[in-house]
Amino acid sequence: MTRRWTSFWAGSVSGISRRMGSSRGAGVCLIALALLADAADAQFFGLGGAMVIKDARVVTGDGRVIEKASISISGERIGDVGPDVKGGLLAKSWEASGKTVAPGFIDPYSRLGVLLPGAGRGDPTSKVFDAWDPYARDVFDDAFRNGVTLVYVGPRGGAGVLGTGAIVALSKGEGERIGSVVKEEAALHINMGSGQPAIARINTFNAVRRQFRDAVEYRNSIEDYKSELEEYEKKIKERAEKKAKEEAEKKGKPEGDKKEPPKPDAEKKSTDKPAPPKDGTPPKPKEDAPKPKGDPPKPKEDPPKPKEDPPKPPKSADSDAAAEAGTGPAANSEGDASPPSGENPLLSLFADPPKPEGGDKPASGEKKDEKKEEEIKKPGEPKPDRDKDVLLKAIDRKLPVRIEAHRSEDILNALDLVKEFNLDAVLEGATEAHLVADAIGEAKIPVVLGAASRGELRGDDEFRRFAAANAAALDKAKVRWAVGSGAGSVAGGRFVLQNAQLTCAAAGLSQSALELVTRRAADFLGLESAGRIGKGQRADLVVWSGDPSDPASKVERVYVAGKVVYDAAAK
Amino acid sequence: MSWHRQASSAICAVLILASYGGAAERFAIRVGGVVMPDGTVTGPSLVTVVDGRISEVRAGAEAAASGGKVVDHPSAVLAPGMVDVLSGLGVIRRGSHVERVRAIDPDLSIREAIEQKHDDFRAALKSGVTAALVIPAGNNVIGGAAQAVRLTGGGGVEWLREPGPLMFCVGQGVLEATREPTGMIGAVHLLREALTAAKDSKGSSRVNAFLKSSLDGLLTCDEEQEVIAAARVFTEGGRLPLLAWTPLEASAAMELVKPFPDPLIIGPFTLDTPARVLRGAGALQQAGRELAFAGALPVLPGSSARISAALAVRYGMDAAAARRALTINAAKAAGVAERVGAIQPGKDADMVIYSADPLRLDARVLEVYVKGVKVHDASLE
Numbered sequence: 001m002t003r004r005w006t007s008f009w010a011g012s013v014s015g016i017s018r019r020m021g022s023s024r025g026a027g028v029c030l031i032a033l034a035l036l037a038d039a040a041d042a043q044f045f046g047l048g049g050a051m052v053i054k055d056a057r058v059v060t061g062d063g064r065v066i067e068k069a070s071i072s073i074s075g076e077r078i079g080d081v082g083p084d085v086k087g088g089l090l091a092k093s094w095e096a097s098g099k100t101v102a103p104g105f106i107d108p109y110s111r112l113g114v115l116l117p118g119a120g121r122g123d124p125t126s127k128v129f130d131a132w133d134p135y136a137r138d139v140f141d142d143a144f145r146n147g148v149t150l151v152y153v154g155p156r157g158g159a160g161v162l163g164t165g166a167i168v169a170l171s172k173g174e175g176e177r178i179g180s181v182v183k184e185e186a187a188l189h190i191n192m193g194s195g196q197p198a199i200a201r202i203n204t205f206n207a208v209r210r211q212f213r214d215a216v217e218y219r220n221s222i223e224d225y226k227s228e229l230e231e232y233e234k235k236i237k238e239r240a241e242k243k244a245k246e247e248a249e250k251k252g253k254p255e256g257d258k259k260e261p262p263k264p265d266a267e268k269k270s271t272d273k274p275a276p277p278k279d280g281t282p283p284k285p286k287e288d289a290p291k292p293k294g295d296p297p298k299p300k301e302d303p304p305k306p307k308e309d310p311p312k313p314p315k316s317a318d319s320d321a322a323a324e325a326g327t328g329p330a331a332n333s334e335g336d337a338s339p340p341s342g343e344n345p346l347l348s349l350f351a352d353p354p355k356p357e358g359g360d361k362p363a364s365g366e367k368k369d370e371k372k373e374e375e376i377k378k379p380g381e382p383k384p385d386r387d388k389d390v391l392l393k394a395i396d397r398k399l400p401v402r403i404e405a406h407r408s409e410d411i412l413n414a415l416d417l418v419k420e421f422n423l424d425a426v427l428e429g430a431t432e433a434h435l436v437a438d439a440i441g442e443a444k445i446p447v448v449l450g451a452a453s454r455g456e457l458r459g460d461d462e463f464r465r466f467a468a469a470n471a472a473a474l475d476k477a478k479v480r481w482a483v484g485s486g487a488g489s490v491a492g493g494r495f496v497l498q499n500a501q502l503t504c505a506a507a508g509l510s511q512s513a514l515e516l517v518t519r520r521a522a523d524f525l526g527l528e529s530a531g532r533i534g535k536g537q538r539a540d541l542v543v544w545s546g547d548p549s550d551p552a553s554k555v556e557r558v559y560v561a562g563k564v565v566y567d568a569a570a571k
Numbered sequence: 572m573s574w575h576r577q578a579s580s581a582i583c584a585v586l587i588l589a590s591y592g593g594a595a596e597r598f599a600i601r602v603g604g605v606v607m608p609d610g611t612v613t614g615p616s617l618v619t620v621v622d623g624r625i626s627e628v629r630a631g632a633e634a635a636a637s638g639g640k641v642v643d644h645p646s647a648v649l650a651p652g653m654v655d656v657l658s659g660l661g662v663i664r665r666g667s668h669v670e671r672v673r674a675i676d677p678d679l680s681i682r683e684a685i686e687q688k689h690d691d692f693r694a695a696l697k698s699g700v701t702a703a704l705v706i707p708a709g710n711n712v713i714g715g716a717a718q719a720v721r722l723t724g725g726g727g728v729e730w731l732r733e734p735g736p737l738m739f740c741v742g743q744g745v746l747e748a749t750r751e752p753t754g755m756i757g758a759v760h761l762l763r764e765a766l767t768a769a770k771d772s773k774g775s776s777r778v779n780a781f782l783k784s785s786l787d788g789l790l791t792c793d794e795e796q797e798v799i800a801a802a803r804v805f806t807e808g809g810r811l812p813l814l815a816w817t818p819l820e821a822s823a824a825m826e827l828v829k830p831f832p833d834p835l836i837i838g839p840f841t842l843d844t845p846a847r848v849l850r851g852a853g854a855l856q857q858a859g860r861e862l863a864f865a866g867a868l869p870v871l872p873g874s875s876a877r878i879s880a881a882l883a884v885r886y887g888m889d890a891a892a893a894r895r896a897l898t899i900n901a902a903k904a905a906g907v908a909e910r911v912g913a914i915q916p917g918k919d920a921d922m923v924i925y926s927a928d929p930l931r932l933d934a935r936v937l938e939v940y941v942k943g944v945k946v947h948d949a950s951l952e
Contacts, residue, residue: 142846146885453842453878456691456869457663468872488843495842498881501933502874508949510926513933551884551930 050074050091051562053101053541059548061103061518061532071101073539076561080535099556102514102548103531104149104170104540105496106521109428109448109484112143112151112493113168113179124188124211124390126163128155134177139490140170144558144566146494147548149540152186152525154402154428156487159193159204161211164390165402167525169540171561178565182527187400187426188390192414194406194429194462205413212421215391221382228379235376397424402448404487406431406462415443429486432465434473441477446524449474450486452502468506475509482524483516497548514549597621597639598943602924606650608899608913610891612928617641618649620920623943628914647937650894650929651912652701652921653876654719654901655866656836657791657815660703661689661720661728663869671710674751674758675765677777679715680734681707691869693726697947698873699923699936700866702731704905709740709791712752712761716777717789719905721921724946731907736787737777739812741797759800766808781810787906788812789836795819795827802830813904815865820847821854833861834900838879839871840864846886852879852896853887862892863900874932876901881932890930897929919943 051073058066058081072079072087079087087093115133132153133139143149154165167183193204393399401423403414411430418425427433427447433440440447454466467473474481483503485492492499500513522531530538539562546553558566599619604612605628615632618625619639662668667684670676685705695703706717716734723729745758752758768774769782780786790805790812792798798816805811815836818824828835837852856862864883866876880893888896902912911921920943927934939947 138846145846451842453872453874455871455875456694456873457659485842491845492842495882498878498932499842501931502878505926505933505935506872506874508935508952510935549931549933550928551881551932552890 050079050087051559052085052087052091052093053096053543054093056096056099056101056543058533059100059102059514060534061515062534063512063515063519068097071533071541073541073559073562076539077529078533078535078537078539078541081533094557096543100544100547100553101533102147102542102544103518103533103537104542104558104560105147105517106525106527106531107148107151107484107493107496107517108482108521108524109450109486110151110153110493110496111156111487111490112148112153112485113139113170113490114153114156115139115490123163124161124387126155127166127185128153128163129166129168129179129181129184131155132168132179134173134179137176137178139493140178141566141571142491143170143494144542145555145568146497147542147544147555147558148494148496149542149558149560149565150182150522150527150530151493152484154187154189154487156191159191159196159200160207161391162189162191164188164399167527169538169560170565172563172565180561183525185399186525187402188394190401190403190414190417192403192405192407192410194404194410194431201407201410205410205417209417209420211387212391212395212417215388215395216421218382218385218388219392225379225382229381232376232379239376394423395421397422400424400426402426402428404428408432408435408465411436412439415439415445418443418445429462431463431470432467433479434467434470435465437473437477437479440474441479446480446482447474448524449481449483449503451488451492452483452499452506470507471503471509472507475507480524482521484521501549598642599636599639600642600644600649600922600924601634601636602644602649603646604648604928605914606648606894606898606929608895608915610894610898612648612894615645616649618914618922620940620943623920625914625916625918625920625922627916642938644924644937647924647926648928648934649914650699650923650925651898651902651914651918652923652939652941653699653866653897654905654907654912655695655700655703655868655876656863656901656904657839657865657867658703658705659708659870660691660695660705660722660868661685661687662705664689664691668706669708669710670714671747672750674712674745674747674761675775676711676715677713677737677765677775679707679711680718681705681715682718682730682734685718685720685728687727690726692722692728695868695873696722696724696726696939696941697936697949699877699925699929699939700868700873701921701923701939701941702902702905702907702911703728703866703868704907706738706789709738709742709744710747711738712740712745712758713765713775713778714738714740716786719907721911721919722941722946724941724944731905731910736789736813736906737781739788739790739801740792741801742791742793744793755797755800759804762801763804763807766804770808781812782808784810789815789904790831791815795823798827802827806830815904817848818851818855821851824851824855825858825860828855828860834863834896834903835860836863836865836904837896838864838883839867839875840879840882841871841875842878842882844882849882849886852883852893853889856883856888856892856896861900862888862896863904864893864896866901877929877934878932881930884930893930 053071055068055070058069058071060066069081069083070085071081072085072091113133113136114128114131115136150169152165152167155163164185165187166181167186168179169182170178171180172178173180190208193201196204394401403425405411405414405427406429411427411433414427425445427440427445429450430447433447449471454463458464458466471481483500485496485499496517497513500516504511504513518531530540533541539559541559542555543557544553545556554568556568557564599617601617603615605616605618606612613630617629617634617636619627619636659668662681662684668681670679700722702719702721704717704719707714715738717736717738718734719731720728721731739762741758741762746753752761765774765778769778772779777786781788790801792801811831813836814828814831817837835855840849852862864876864879868875876897880897884890884893899908899912902908911919914922920940922940923936924938925934926937935949937949938945
């Protein structure tokens with residue numbers, strides 16, 4: 001916020017100074033204003049923050065080419081772009097006439113910098129950045145030499161749920177470190193294991209689906225637990241109140257009272273009701289228990305049942321938990337025995353057997369009362385499961401999902417998974433997308449394609465039906481797509497533009513590969529402030545000796561987040 | 572009405588036939604640029620084809636055609652069809668390029684194993700490859716004769732020259748546990764024996780012919796040490812073959828390849844090739860050597876040689892030299908440079924129209940001509 005505001009302010013100040021400069025005779029004022037602007041820069045962006053690249057040809061990334069313009073950099077952002085942009089008095093300027101400035105290339109499907117193979121081990125909580133090697137200087141230099149400044153990296157390795165990917169800017173960190181996370185946990189990765197034999201792929205898909213279903217169940221059990229806990233707390237409170245009341249009654253009324261209730265149960269209720277006006281249902285049965293002595297069983301049955309009905313649903317799970325806890329017979333005490341019957345109407349028909357038990361208990365006398373009090377079991381809290389928490393985030397669409405699938409059947413399975421759990425998904429690789437493009441289009445799932453260069457000679461692997469026209473088929477089916485270098489190798493991650501060029505050329509598409517790896521890649525990753533050159537955008541800029549699409553052009557300088565990360569002259 | 576429709580479809584059929592088949596006697600192509608034999612790209616030009624051969628290349632947007640049809644592609648670039656050096660087209664998928672019974676087997680000819688109507692040829696043609704030097708796999712020290720072929724419109728091939736060059740290999744591929752050589756010393760020894768015998772004209776006729784310069788030779792190597800040993804043995808024999816070798820470190824390469832003639836065959840490079848290897852091409856070229864890029868189809872895609880060239884240029888090779896390496900030098904490596912590999916009067920009209928400079932990887936193949944006949948038109952796909 002502050003940044004945007006200041007750059008806006010600084011911009012307007014320099015605007016004023018320009019206007020005043022043209023009207024002449026306001027030199028002092030101009031200097032003062034310029035100093036002010038610089039002071040603002042210095043204050044907010046640190047020393048040396050302001051920088052101007054002068055008089056370059058600018059390829060903006062959103063389809064425009066400005067033949068001659070200057071770009072000012074303020075902190076991590078672009079201050080301004082235009083024919084006569086100035087940075088202020090303290091700003092350094094760099095003469096770049098004859099050179100071309102383009103946005104840094106963005107690789108939406110990369111493994112650059114992730115030098116450890118198999119970063120993910122089927123663990124949803126794995127994070128790819130943990131495998132990032134910030135000191136792989138030659139890898140990063142090679143990326144800079146080819147104009148790459150921002151990458152999406154995901155965990156690679158086995159099949160199944162692999163962990164979360166991240167968007168990483170190749171910016172300068174402490175010392176020689178390169179790479180800072182722009183977006184952590186950018187997406188949860190699932191690999192459908194298209195390279196595996198058929199049975200293994202079936203297993204992979206089933207395992208993934210089960211993981212998601214388990215996550216849903218896990219959530220249900222947590223919700224159950226919460227309501228049980230609420231119920232439990234309510235019960236405890238009620239019992240305490242009841243007890244207090246009882247004791248108060250005992251003190252107040254002599255034993256004679258006790259003889260009254262045994263009459264008819266109906267009366268009992270009426271007498272009870274005024275006592276526990278707060279619906280003191282649960283404690284009642286216990287009270288009843290001693291009373292029934294010698295009473296006909298029938299009347300007893302009726303009252304407890306209706307009373308216990310409300311607490312039933314929670315109890316059902318409660319009793320399970322109690323059973324698990326190994327409380328054994330105690331779990332069967334009247335209070336607990338009836339709830340299952342409430343859970344299932346059929347069971348309630350067979351609810352008779354527990355009654356005799358209930359009938360037995362009273363025989364054991366008042367001691368039982370105390371025991372029963374202990375028997376209101378605290379519901380067991382489900383074990384926290386961080387893996388499932390990650391999956392639940394995906395199910396709630398708070399975390400996008402990336403599904404790597406190459407074979408058409410795996411793609412269709414992926415679409416099923418997306419549908420079942422309503423995931424916010426992107427397909428990765430999608431080698432055989434051309435065979436099922438319509439289904440992908442119908443599901444409105446975007447696709448990020450990988451390596452465009454594959455030979456004709458393929459075995460029965462996941463790339464066996466690789467088709468150069470894949471991108472064209474996606475276009476036709478109106479699928480939103482992007483292209484990255486693919487996660488084939490670390491080295492492949494530098495030729496992001498070349499891979500996009502090959503993708504377009506092979507598919508017969510005449511669209512701009514450069515736009516594909518700048519603005520379109522940024523949009524695909526949801527980064528509106530990257531991939532183009534404009535006011536307030538990320539200052540990820542590459543200065544080329546000529547047009548970036550010409551293989552003979554050399555990268556002369558690279559800025560990431562406003563800092564020089566590569567300088568050919570210094571090498 | 573129905574007569575009308577019939578007639579119009581007949582006309583269509585004729586037009587399609589005309590655009591594809593029938594040796595167009597004389598026509599011209601007007602393009603925005605031409606890749607010249609020296610590797611530079613000219614401005615707008617008019618290239619005239621007569622009877623399947625290039626008859627004239629005239630610069631200038633206003634150059635007038637002297638009769639015949641004119642194909643207009645004002646923003647496109649015309650280049651010679653590519654020659655896929657170290658090719659496996661027509662043989663690899665059937666494994667028919669592998670023979671490992673005898674390490675010295677000069678009388679083999681890969682020609683006998685080429686499946687002339689293989690699908691791979693048609694696919695290659697669409698990528699702008701109009702010729703190939705099909706080689707036996709490097710499993711023998713002397714592996715027989717390679718074969719240069721031209722890819723024709725019908726999806727087949729024709730022989731572009733007599734069998735040749737003779738293939739030599741000193742590399743890991745020649746070692747076998749079941750026959751000699753089992754180690755690199757043995758491989759070099761077998762090669763020396765064969766060459767010494769030929770020096771006295773007592774060797775196999777093809778090895779004799781190689782030393783007498785009536786048959787070309789082509790040597791493939793993997794490691795530096797193999798290049799050094801082979802250079803010594805061939806120098807003793809009196810003639811050095813062309814060398815196909817991709818240096819892993821640019822620094823030492825220049826010294827090692829010195830004895831071998833131009834062009835040096837290098838690559839193929841892929842998007843995964845490390846920078847230090849990519850720099851090798853530029854280093855050799857800067858040191859004055861002429862290069863030719865290997866394509867290695869169908870293991871790699873049809874644009875393989877172009878990818879090699881584009882990446883070599885990114886890592887320091889001169890653009891014009893890279894275009895030469897892609898066209899005329901590849902033709903020289905295959906021994907077919909008198910016929911193809913350049914847009915030059917007298918050469919066969921095996922040409923490709925690209926949407927831009929073929930060094931740019933976003934350049935699309937628009938049309939492909941073989942002997943002046945259009946064999947591929949992307950706009951009809």
